[in-house]
Amino acid sequence: ERSGLSLALNTARGGLRILETLGVVGRQGLGWALGDRPPVPALLRTTFESLGTTYIKLGQFIASSPSIFPEEYVEEFQRCLDRTPPLPFHYIRETIESELGDSLETLYQFVDPKPLASASIAQVHAAKLKNGQDVVIKVQRPGVKNVLLTDFNFLYFAARITERLAPGLSRSAISGVIEELQAGMLEECDFIKEAGNLKAFNVFLRDTGNSQAIAPEPVMSHTTGKVLTMERFFGVPLTDMNVLKKYTDDPAGTLISALNTWFSSLMLCDFFHADVHAG
Known part of the structure; x- marks a missing residue:
């Protein structure tokens, strides 16, 4: 019964997400038709931001691929790297307290309500532990995993249809690329794994005698699958x-x-x- 209820809930959420996606695209299209016509790169970027996690990640791919995309698109999508619209702080507080099982004031000496950065999967805030250590807290956006699954399943379905309608495109394996992106992004939702990678990377640097680089150490007492607290680095x-x-x-x-x-x-x-x- 529980698995049936879970399936029903996930199906309902998926359906709502598809309706939300169609609604965003429809609003942007209507605005264009009524004369609100910013440059196409800016219109596409704001549409991606409105669509959320998955599309912001695709925007980051555009920003990081100047050899593939025109310069004006690469420059516009630079805003998707760490300057996406931030979540209100009450979402951040609720997630941290729910994940770590205590009040924010008990867990940290200080948490800055203004984010250092906001991107596709998570938002980052400066903080201090009770012992005075400077840290940053990476907090996962609510419902990210379900959104990723729904969006990528939708994109995969659309890619398969496109490949069937235009057989020449199948050589580029669009659907295969989408599958790889989905798998990679779902892994990014596991902050325990990310904390393990931080530790492993510092071991790798020590083992290879690399004294020119270092990774921040995670604070495991303040880390879960959706909240990652780590040593803060100050830099440019x-x-x-x-x-x-x-x-x-x-x-x-x-x-x-x-x-x-x-x-x-x-x-x-x-x-x-x-x-x-x-x-």
Whole structure:
């Protein structure tokens, strides 16, 4: 009975999500027809943001692929990397308290209500532990997993129809790419796994004698599948050369160290970062 009820609930949520998707696309199309016509890249970006998690992730893919997409689209979708519309703080509080089983004031000395960053799957807030350690809290957006499953199933179905209608497209295996993206994004919803990866990456850096890079250590007492608390690093984007020069006498060497670390992880580590964003 429980599995039947769960199936019914998930089916209902999936149906509502499809209706929501069609509603967003319909509103944007109506606005265009009535004369509200921003540049196409901006219209597409705001549509993706309104559609939420899955489409924001696709927007991040566009932002990180200048060799595939036109420059104006790449620049516009840079906003999807860490500047998507933030969730109200009460959602963040509710998720943390539900996951960690205590009040925010008991768990942390301080949590900044203003997010450091907001992206497709999670939102990040600066905080302090009771012992005064600076940390950041990565909090998963509500219902993300169900949204991903519904959206990608919808996209997969659409891709299969497209491949059947245009057999030449099947060579590009669009549906296969969508399956891979779905599997990868569902893994990103497991913050316990991510915490394990942080620990494993620091071990990898030590084992390879790499003293030029470090990953933040997770705080496991304040971490669950949907909430990840980790050591806070203070820094600047590698893409902002003028700011970077204030922190190092050798910005080029810093960039080279970052690239060497990534390539060594690609060759020698059990896993590597396959979704590298600018900065």
